[in-house]
Amino acid sequence: DSGVTQTPKHLITATGQRVTLRCSPRSGDLSVYWYQQSLDQGLQFLIQYYNGEERAKGNILERFSAQQFPDLHSELNLSSLELGDSALYFCASSPRQGVVGYTFGSGTRLTVV
Amino acid sequence: AQTVTQSQPEMSVQEAETVTLSCTYDTSESDYYLFWYKQPPSRQMILVIRQEAYKQQNATENRFSVNFQKAAKSFSLKISDSQLGDAAMYFCAYRSARATNKLIFGTGTLLAVQP
Numbered sequence: 001d002s003g004v005t006q007t008p009k010h011l012i013t014a015t016g017q018r019v020t021l022r023c024s025p026r027s028g029d030l031s032v033y034w035y036q037q038s039l040d041q042g043l044q045f046l047i048q049y050y051n052g053e054e055r056a057k058g059n060i061l062e063r064f065s066a067q068q069f070p071d072l073h074s075e076l077n078l079s080s081l082e083l084g085d086s087a088l089y090f091c092a093s094s095p096r097q098g099v100v101g102y103t104f105g106s107g108t109r110l111t112v113v
Numbered sequence: 114a115q116t117v118t119q120s121q122p123e124m125s126v127q128e129a130e131t132v133t134l135s136c137t138y139d140t141s142e143s144d145y146y147l148f149w150y151k152q153p154p155s156r157q158m159i160l161v162i163r164q165e166a167y168k169q170q171n172a173t174e175n176r177f178s179v180n181f182q183k184a185a186k187s188f189s190l191k192i193s194d195s196q197l198g199d200a201a202m203y204f205c206a207y208r209s210a211r212a213t214n215k216l217i218f219g220t221g222t223l224l225a226v227q228p
Contacts, residue, residue, distance in 0.1 A: 043221075056214070
């Protein structure tokens with residue numbers, strides 16, 4: 001157990017639907033990162049939050065949004081889902097800005113049918 | 114923009130032998146970090162080893178070591194005494210020391226370990 005908890009582990013939904021992926025960072029970690037791992041795009045950085053504020057944005061679609069709550073957990077919202085959104089979504093956390101390494105959760109496998 | 118290239122989609126090694134996975138990267142920065150992550154069938158991303166660009170000495174973690182060639186922008190991973198549990202997808206990753214903490218990943222190398 002890495003200490004980063006992601007729920008649910010698996011999610012199957014239909015095109016056009018909306019889902020929410022949840023991430024609880026390691027105790028004490030202030031930064032949360034979201035990554036998407038798909039067969040055609042590989043591992044792509046989506047977005048980073050630090051202590052509730054958005055810090056960096058990567059290749060995140062406008063249909064996707066995220067937030068980090070006061071208790072530091074984060075949610076990634078995916079809407080108007082398309083078949084191509086099927087992927088493994090990882091959350092990772094780190095203690096603070098500038099700390100080099102971070103810890104990944106075990107991911108949420110999203111399948112859009 | 115920085116890029117990371119792993120030119121070996123698949124590799125195979127005999128148990129107890131040594132294997133080297135290749136990684137090259139492109140950057141105009143002088144200060145950065147490089148990582149190797151392991152992703153077994155469980156999907157968990159596990160940090161194997163990391164290298165700070167300002168350090169000339171190659172990083173080592175038990176059976177895992179790197180050959181960091183900064184001028185050549187090369188960062189290979191050597192696994193010695195390979196074990197069945199080493200079978201996994203291995204990703205090379207880059208992180209700028211100046212910008213955000215995001216990691217830029219290569220496409221991965223799938224390592225099979227033959228008994």
